[in-house]
Amino acid sequence: MTLDWGMLAIAAPAVLFAGISKGGFGSGAAFASAAILALVLEPGQALGIMLPLLMLVDVATLKPYWGRWSWPDAKVLILGSLPGVALGAWLYQIADADVFRVLIGVISLAFVAWQMSLKAKLIPQPKRAMPAWGGAIAGCVAGFTSFVSHAGGPPAAVYLLSRGLGKTPFQGTTVITFWAINIAKAVPYAFLGIFTAQTLLIDLVLAPVALIGAWIGVKLHFAVPERLFFLLTYVMLVLTGAKLIWDGLT
Numbered sequence: 622m623t624l625d626w627g628m629l630a631i632a633a634p635a636v637l638f639a640g641i642s643k644g645g646f647g648s649g650a651a652f653a654s655a656a657i658l659a660l661v662l663e664p665g666q667a668l669g670i671m672l673p674l675l676m677l678v679d680v681a682t683l684k685p686y687w688g689r690w691s692w693p694d695a696k697v698l699i700l701g702s703l704p705g706v707a708l709g710a711w712l713y714q715i716a717d718a719d720v721f722r723v724l725i726g727v728i729s730l731a732f733v734a735w736q737m738s739l740k741a742k743l744i745p746q747p748k749r750a751m752p753a754w755g756g757a758i759a760g761c762v763a764g765f766t767s768f769v770s771h772a773g774g775p776p777a778a779v780y781l782l783s784r785g786l787g788k789t790p791f792q793g794t795t796v797i798t799f800w801a802i803n804i805a806k807a808v809p810y811a812f813l814g815i816f817t818a819q820t821l822l823i824d825l826v827l828a829p830v831a832l833i834g835a836w837i838g839v840k841l842h843f844a845v846p847e848r849l850f851f852l853l854t855y856v857m858l859v860l861t862g863a864k865l866i867w868d869g870l871t
Contacts, residue, residue: 629826631661636674636827640834641841643678643796655771656729656861660868664721665713669815671771672806673824674831679800681835690793694784697753698777698794699801701760702767706802709768710809722869725770729862732775751783763798768806773799 639654658667713721751759759780767773777798781791810816 628661628823632658632670632823632827633830636671636830637834637837639671639675640678640831640836641838643675643799644682644835644838644841653729653861656725656865659722659725659865660861663718664725665718665815666817666820668769668771669810669817669820670823670827672803672810673816673821674827675771675799676803676807677828677831678835679796679803681832682796682839683800685839686789686793686796688793689789690797691781691784691786691790692797694756694781694786695794695798695801697756698760698763698780698798701757702764702773702798702802703805705761705764705766706768706805706809707764708761709765709806710813712769713809713813713815719869721769722865725772726862726865726867726869728766728770728772729865730859732772733859733862735775751780755783756780764802764805767799767802768809773802 635654635657642653655667655671658670662670759776762776763773766776774795777795778791781794786794
């Protein structure tokens with residue numbers, strides 16, 4: 622892995638997209654950036670580059686949504702995520718890179734299928750709030766998928782959607798939830814050697830891009846509908862997910 626113009630030409634738009642997603646659209650699509658980077662880097666390198674940048678965006682977006690979250694719901698998801706993070710750390714130690722390529726690819730396609738099923742009303746919206754134990758399970762799945770592909774948004778969203786939160790409380794709750802989950806992930810990432818001097822150098826270069834993306838995302842959250850943004854996300858995830866599965870299996 623070298624820091625060159627070719628790599629930056631792929632990484633910079635991916636990081637900008639992650640910042641916009643986390644800053645304004647519930648963070649569910651931010652993991653597309655890790656999937657894109659995994660096309661040209663080892664999955665561990667892609668994860669190691671993205672986590673500090675996602676944490677930077679978390680900090681940048683805390684202030685605009687401060688106090689607008691549902692803390693009881695966030696607490697259930699955060700506590701539930703810890704076993705999922707531990708499971709992801711265990712899998713990372715025993716699985717090779719191709720397993721993670723396939724996992725990231727499958728999660729990418731599953732995210733699109735879930736979202737499209739919701740839009741087509743093939744999956745009914747929850748008619749009543751999911752209980753705390755359901756939130757703990759959603760948090761565990763979010764912790765695991767977040768560890769292996771930074772894709773904790775969908776399982777968290779399943780729980781939060783059932784709680785009937787408005788657009789801004791939903792966004793605020795995802796911000797505080799994944800701020801905490803990303804801190805929890807950083808500890809095993811460091812012990813597993815996912816962070817390196819090279820990934821941190823790349824993070825320094827890309828940090829301004831992540832902050833610009835977060836600023837754009839916050840502005841767009843209050844100004845534009847989500848349809849076009851997520852349509853672009855679905856296209857990217859289908860293409861990158863299919864390619865990662867193909868690479869992992871072949």
